[in-house]
Amino acid sequence: MRTAIEIEGLGKRYRLGTRSERYDTLREAVARRIRRRGRQEDAAELWALRGVDLAIDEGDVVGIVGRNGAGKTTLLKLVAGIAEPTTGMVRTRGRIAALLDLGTAFHPELTGRENVYLNGAVLGMSRREIARRFDDIVAFADVERFLSTPLKRYSTGMQLRLAFAVAAHLDADIVVVDELLAVGDAEFQRRCLGKMSEFGRDGRTVVFVSHDMASISQLCRRGIWLDRGVVRADGPVGDVLDLYLGSRRERFARVEVPPEPDQAVQLLSVALTDAAGREIELPRRDEPLVVRLRFRARERIPALDVALYLLNRQGVRVIDDAWLDGGAVDDPVVDAGDYEAHVRIPPVLAPGEYTAGVWIGTNHEDFLDREVLSFEVAPRPDDRLPSVSRRRVVQPDVCWTLRSVSRRSET
Amino acid sequence: MAVRVGRRAKPGGGELSSSPESARAARAAHAPWRENRPTDGWLPRVDFRDLWEHREVAAFLALRDVRLRYRQTAFGVAWAIIRPLAAAAIFTIVFGRLVDVPSDGLPYVVFAYAGLTIWTYVSSAVEAAANSLIEDRALVTKVAFPRVLAPVASTLPGLLDLAISLVILGVFMTVTGVAPSAALVVVPVSVAGAVAVSIGAGLLLSALNVKYRDVRYALGFALQTWLFASPVVYPSSLFDGAWRYVFAANPLVGVIDGFRWSVAGAPPPGAYVLVSLATGTLVLAAGVLVFSRMERRFADVV
Numbered sequence: 080m081r082t083a084i085e086i087e088g089l090g091k092r093y094r095l096g097t098r099s100e101r102y103d104t105l106r107e108a109v110a111r112r113i114r115r116r117g118r119q120e121d122a123a124e125l126w127a128l129r130g131v132d133l134a135i136d137e138g139d140v141v142g143i144v145g146r147n148g149a150g151k152t153t154l155l156k157l158v159a160g161i162a163e164p165t166t167g168m169v170r171t172r173g174r175i176a177a178l179l180d181l182g183t184a185f186h187p188e189l190t191g192r193e194n195v196y197l198n199g200a201v202l203g204m205s206r207r208e209i210a211r212r213f214d215d216i217v218a219f220a221d222v223e224r225f226l227s228t229p230l231k232r233y234s235t236g237m238q239l240r241l242a243f244a245v246a247a248h249l250d251a252d253i254v255v256v257d258e259l260l261a262v263g264d265a266e267f268q269r270r271c272l273g274k275m276s277e278f279g280r281d282g283r284t285v286v287f288v289s290h291d292m293a294s295i296s297q298l299c300r301r302g303i304w305l306d307r308g309v310v311r312a313d314g315p316v317g318d319v320l321d322l323y324l325g326s327r328r329e330r331f332a333r334v335e336v337p338p339e340p341d342q343a344v345q346l347l348s349v350a351l352t353d354a355a356g357r358e359i360e361l362p363r364r365d366e367p368l369v370v371r372l373r374f375r376a377r378e379r380i381p382a383l384d385v386a387l388y389l390l391n392r393q394g395v396r397v398i399d400d401a402w403l404d405g406g407a408v409d410d411p412v413v414d415a416g417d418y419e420a421h422v423r424i425p426p427v428l429a430p431g432e433y434t435a436g437v438w439i440g441t442n443h444e445d446f447l448d449r450e451v452l453s454f455e456v457a458p459r460p461d462d463r464l465p466s467v468s469r470r471r472v473v474q475p476d477v478c479w480t481l482r483s484v485s486r487r488s489e490t
Numbered sequence: 491m492a493v494r495v496g497r498r499a500k501p502g503g504g505e506l507s508s509s510p511e512s513a514r515a516a517r518a519a520h521a522p523w524r525e526n527r528p529t530d531g532w533l534p535r536v537d538f539r540d541l542w543e544h545r546e547v548a549a550f551l552a553l554r555d556v557r558l559r560y561r562q563t564a565f566g567v568a569w570a571i572i573r574p575l576a577a578a579a580i581f582t583i584v585f586g587r588l589v590d591v592p593s594d595g596l597p598y599v600v601f602a603y604a605g606l607t608i609w610t611y612v613s614s615a616v617e618a619a620a621n622s623l624i625e626d627r628a629l630v631t632k633v634a635f636p637r638v639l640a641p642v643a644s645t646l647p648g649l650l651d652l653a654i655s656l657v658i659l660g661v662f663m664t665v666t667g668v669a670p671s672a673a674l675v676v677v678p679v680s681v682a683g684a685v686a687v688s689i690g691a692g693l694l695l696s697a698l699n700v701k702y703r704d705v706r707y708a709l710g711f712a713l714q715t716w717l718f719a720s721p722v723v724y725p726s727s728l729f730d731g732a733w734r735y736v737f738a739a740n741p742l743v744g745v746i747d748g749f750r751w752s753v754a755g756a757p758p759p760g761a762y763v764l765v766s767l768a769t770g771t772l773v774l775a776a777g778v779l780v781f782s783r784m785e786r787r788f789a790d791v792v
Contacts, residue, residue, distance in 0.1 A: 168527035
């Protein structure tokens with residue numbers, strides 16, 4: 080088997096500030112030059128990737144997993160030649176299609192047809208190639224009737240379909256895909272997945288980043304786990320996913336909230352724990368989850384209320400519950416002091432990503448309302464991973480029984 | 491197959507089940523290695539194969555800008571005529587009538603419009619090029635293509651306006667009875683000079699603009715200064731002797747004088763054109779050098 084991608088000692092360093100502030104002004108640069116003359120300045124640095132060695136064979140379909148900020152996108156950018164490494168090197172053989180974003184070159188004022196040509200050219204197709212595949216692209220995207228309409232009149236779904244259609248018809252040998260499946264509806268995701276596995280069957284090399292474990296395990300033969308810029312595991316996809324998911328259960332999720340001294344009530348921290356009060360990061364869908372809120376009242380507050388809400392990835396409020404909703408507290412008067420509230424959520428959440436938000440206030444005043452914590456709910460180990468994530472909002476233990484009510488004799 | 495854990499894990503990788511011997515696979519088998527590694531040194535590393543493979547990107551980006559330029563405007567392409575025409579009218583009234591600036595023996599309107607034809611192109615091309623990487627930030631951070639194509643492509647749409655301007659200039663010349671000379675064949679050379687200067691300055695400014703947004707704010711002022719340092723509304727014959735060579739350090743002096751001579755039969759420019767040629771080449775070289783040195787960091791910074 081020939082190698083399609085070779086990576087040796089690959090490292091990428093970002094100067095912090097370059098990423099967040101995005102750009103310097105000349106004055107700052109000059110000032111820094113002058114300051115540097117006096118003493119060695121220790122600019123904050125971040126190694127997004129460090130010492131990565133990999134070889135990926137032609138026709139291999141590789142899934143990359145890791146937490147946010149683990150260096151997955153950086154790795155794809157270096158493989159695609161979009162950014163330059165700080166150390167080491169990447170070698171690739173064959174045409175690369177980098178799908179880091181859909182419709183990168185799309186312009187709202189241009190028509191569908193014009194956008195197909197522009198985007199195709201930017202992704203590396205020649206005009207003749209696009210012309211040859213134009214009908215396929217349009218049919219795949221299902222936008223035949225709107226080819227002369229400016230893109231801004233398209234629905235989001237149509238734009239996505241068209242963007243993916245262009246990308247999917249690239250004649251590339253290596254396809255690098257970043258989190259495409261996070262957008263779009265279930266039907267769109269199914270199409271994306273279908274096209275990706277087609278790439279794999281055609282013998283193209285596919286490197287695929289996703290947070291969706293189900294599609295990774297379905298599509299990929301090999302898994303790579305990146306952790307803070309370093310390859311933590313590399314091997315058959317099932318084993319790597321096990322290691323990755325296992326590691327996440329050992330950590331815990333807790334957010335300390337920065338102090339706001341002028342608020343009458345202040346949230347101090349939010350943490351996820353199991354039923355026994357141990358902090359966890361990756362609750363399982365079949366285990367009860369406790370959200371622990373610590374807050375401080377700076378004065379006596381009658382009728383203080385605290386609410387917790389959980390948003391799923393589609394923005395649906397799966398849980399939105401206030402302390403006073405159930406009348407659980409007899410005397411809602413709160414004296415100055417620190418408090419700890421435990422919100423026990425029964426095991427109903429479907430596996431997936433959630434954002435937790437907290438509201439604190441009274442009938443006539445809001446002290447705080449903010450999203451404080453993101454976490455993921457893991458599937459049960461014996462869950463069959465669905466090929467496409469279903470749109471269910473909750474997944475309580477539903478009981479199925481099957482029995483026969485009449486028997487028809489075979490003749 | 492066992493999982494290998496650890497930093498220097500070597501590849502596993504499953505066996506390929508079936509590989510249809512398509513044209514793609516055959517081509518891939520002969521594809522050369524492409525490397526991405528840190529650059530060092532000052533010399534630019536130009537990847538001509540990469541440029542060639544992406545040549546159509548420049549065309550499509552330029553085409554996009556042309557299409558977008560006058561879309562959803564009431565006057566449409568007429569703007570390409572209105573803008574230089576309005577400027578020529580103002581300049582003719584202010585400098586030609588009120589101040590009575592000399593015009594090398596040409597009717598002032600022809601003189602000014604010829605200068606403005608070049609100047610309008612250069613200023614709009616430089617401005618578009620300087621902002622090109624910022625405006626196409628999504629492309630710079632998400633797609634691998636030779637970055638140089640973005641600023642170069644944005645100097646192209648202005649050529650369309652320049653062509654329209656040339657036609658109007660022809661009308662002015664007919665009306666005022668100015669006949670072109672045989673030097674007309676040199677027009678493409680002066681236009682090429684204008685394109686080269688625009689690309690040079692555009693590359694330089696676009697690269698700096700990625701890192702220092704000061705460029706954006708300084709640009710308007712700098713262009714205004716450049717306009718008055720160029721023989722657009724006045725002839726370079728205002729400078730005598732050695733001063734003219736100093737004046738010609740502005741590469742547009744050679745370009746505009748050459749253009750006026752070739753298109754409208756103004757007096758042919760003298761040896762000072764060589765100074766403009768030298769500084770113009772210098773600007774282009776500096777643009778290419780600075781751009782290729784800063785290019786590989788664009789995706790991190792823009």
